[in-house]
Amino acid sequence: MAARTMPGTNGSMAPEERRVLREGLRDQILSLLLVLTAVALFVAPWITGEPDTAKDAHRNELAVGLVVLLVAMARFKWHLGRWADLTVLVAGAWLVASPWLLGLRNTVVFADGAHVFDVAAGSVLILLSIVSLLLYRAAARDGAGSGRHRRG
Numbered sequence: 730m731a732a733r734t735m736p737g738t739n740g741s742m743a744p745e746e747r748r749v750l751r752e753g754l755r756d757q758i759l760s761l762l763l764v765l766t767a768v769a770l771f772v773a774p775w776i777t778g779e780p781d782t783a784k785d786a787h788r789n790e791l792a793v794g795l796v797v798l799l800v801a802m803a804r805f806k807w808h809l810g811r812w813a814d815l816t817v818l819v820a821g822a823w824l825v826a827s828p829w830l831l832g833l834r835n836t837v838v839f840a841d842g843a844h845v846f847d848v849a850a851g852s853v854l855i856l857l858s859i860v861s862l863l864l865y866r867a868a869a870r871d872g873a874g875s876g877r878h879r880r881g
Contacts, residue, residue: 773787785831800817817858818855821850
């Protein structure tokens with residue numbers, strides 16, 4: 730289906746149409762990427778090595794994965810605001826810093842490279858939350874005149 734354009738705008742979309750597209754991208758595609766990252770965190774013990782080693786690190790991955798999965802699933806149903814993005818941002822930052830903050834430097838986690846997975850997954854979460862925050866801001870700017878944008 731082709732997007733309708735406003736007359737006299739040389740083929741560009743109206744602000745309301747841009748807002749709807751940005752909200753759809755934010756609510757659907759980014760949420761799907763969050764779900765995939767959460768699933769990766771759930772299966773991380775089997776990806777990075779033995780599931781019975783480094784139980785604290787794996788519990789940490791499971792906890793962060795659960796938080797991200799719940800936020801992503803809520804985003805599919807409800808159009809959540811900035812707090813959802815900030816929650817994912819904090820979860821990602823925790824995942825990046827957790828191998829050092831939990832004192833896992835001298836454990837099997839560092840020996841088998843599981844911390845690399847945690848840093849990579851945390852970086853993905855941080856990137857997705859920043860992109861989502863930028864889309865939220867742009868959609869709010871496009872919807873400012875219409876009064877239809879939800880506040881978060």
